[in-house]
Amino acid sequence: xxxxxxxxxxxxxxxxxxxxxxxxxxxxxxxxxxxxxxxxxxxxxxxxxxxxxxxxxxxxxxxxxxxxxxxxxxxxxxxxxxxxxxxxxxxxxxxxxxxxxxxxxxxxxx
Numbered sequence: 001x002x003x004x005x006x007x008x009x010x011x012x013x014x015x016x017x018x019x020x021x022x023x024x025x026x027x028x029x030x031x032x033x034x035x036x037x038x039x040x041x042x043x044x045x046x047x048x049x050x051x052x053x054x055x056x057x058x059x060x061x062x063x064x065x066x067x068x069x070x071x072x073x074x075x076x077x078x079x080x081x082x083x084x085x086x087x088x089x090x091x092x093x094x095x096x097x098x099x100x101x102x103x104x105x106x107x108x109x110x
Contacts, residue, residue, distance in 0.1 A: 008052040008061070015052075016061070016091040024063050024089040031065075031085035038078060044071040046078050055088060062088040 012021060039046050047068040055062040065086055069075035 006049065006051045009050045009063075012052060012091070015094055015097060017094055020089070020091040024091065027087040027089050028063070028085070031081065031087075034081045034085055035078065038074070038081060042071075042074050042077075044069055044074040046074060052091065053088075055090070058088075058090050060090040061093070062090050064088060 008015060035046065035048065049066045049068060051064050051066075052061050053064045054060075065082060067075055067078045067082055069078055
């Protein structure tokens with residue numbers, strides 16, 4: 001995941017509609033339950049890096065996540081959870097921004 005994809009995730013409250021952000025939280029609630037249970041069981045730090053990608057198959061911006069962990073066994077367990085329970089949820093662009101083919105160029109300043 002590149003810097004622009006991570007940065008866009010930080011601006012998701014501005015860039016995308018409330019309903020699509022709520023849908024992303026609902027769709028991935030099970031993923032977070034399993035990841036948090038793994039974190040409770042493990043002494044290893046499990047980092048979830050989230051971003052927004054332009055999915056070429058869906059044709060929309062979607063949520064995305066990647067796993068970082070120093071322990072190979074824990075990382076494999078976390079990636080199994082990611083591949084089973086994480087959904088790339090298509091997000092609807094906030095009408096105040098307007099449709100654009102490259103939302104990454106329209107990131108607001110904070």
